Amino acid sequence: MTTDRVNGGHTRFASVVLDVDSTLSSTEGIEWLAARRGAEVSRRVTEATQEAMHGEIALQDVYAKRLDLIRPTHRDIEMLGREYIETVLPGARDALSAIRGAGVRIVIVSGGLREAIIPLTRSLNVPDSDLHAVSLSFTEAGDYAGFDIRSPLTRNGGKPAVVRSLHLPRPILAIGDGITDAELKTDLPAAADAFAAFTGVAARDPVIRVSDYVLRCFDQLPTVVLS
Numbered sequence: 701m702t703t704d705r706v707n708g709g710h711t712r713f714a715s716v717v718l719d720v721d722s723t724l725s726s727t728e729g730i731e732w733l734a735a736r737r738g739a740e741v742s743r744r745v746t747e748a749t750q751e752a753m754h755g756e757i758a759l760q761d762v763y764a765k766r767l768d769l770i771r772p773t774h775r776d777i778e779m780l781g782r783e784y785i786e787t788v789l790p791g792a793r794d795a796l797s798a799i800r801g802a803g804v805r806i807v808i809v810s811g812g813l814r815e816a817i818i819p820l821t822r823s824l825n826v827p828d829s830d831l832h833a834v835s836l837s838f839t840e841a842g843d844y845a846g847f848d849i850r851s852p853l854t855r856n857g858g859k860p861a862v863v864r865s866l867h868l869p870r871p872i873l874a875i876g877d878g879i880t881d882a883e884l885k886t887d888l889p890a891a892a893d894a895f896a897a898f899t900g901v902a903a904r905d906p907v908i909r910v911s912d913y914v915l916r917c918f919d920q921l922p923t924v925v926l927s
């Protein structure tokens with residue numbers, strides 16, 4: 701029956717593309733790391749993040765700047781990994797199980813830090829190959845040594861580029877809280893067939909305005925995807 705649904709399109713959406721920060725988890729990874737560096741770093745990073753999320757400045761201009769301000773160590777990333785798991789949204793695990801059980805393909809696409817997100821996605825039974833995020837590198841001592849500057853996910857338009865390259869079964873529903881998630885539907889040709897604004901953590905008007913659905917919690921997800 702599951703196979704039937706994979707091939708037969710018995711669900712409204714065949715694939716779901718999910719964001720992580722302020723969507724699967726209430727944590728904003730970069731801001732959480734910045735808070736560990738004190739008030740001044742935190743203020744400068746938050747300012748840059750907000751401007752990028754509202755589409756006021758380009759993502760590529762703030763990505764390197766924020767990480768250079770924070771310089772997260774391997775230890776910081778391990779702690780953030782635990783934080784993501786502790787702050788997973790209520791109902792997310794059950795919702796993902798339900799749609800996966802109906803044969804829906806689940807892919808995680810995040811502009812966040814891959815090494816910190818892996819423990820969360822593993823706990824949600826998402827294989828590492830279905831997590832697309834930005835990798836960090838560290839020195840042997842575990843100090844920050846940079847990020848994957850080739851990753852399209854550090855730039856505006858990066859999520860659509862990644863999703864197009866995956867050739868996921870369609871129709872595709874994209875879910876997230878930010879403008880980079882909305883781009884999955886608004887950047888043409890659209891990488892996703894529909895966009896759901898997730899407002900359970902943060903509600904942003906420019907994101908809601910371009911959405912096909914508004915999800916306040918994960919309990920609502922199976923209904924949207926399956927019926």
Ligand SMILES: [Mg+2]
Binds near residue numbers: 720
């Ligand atoms: Mg987000």
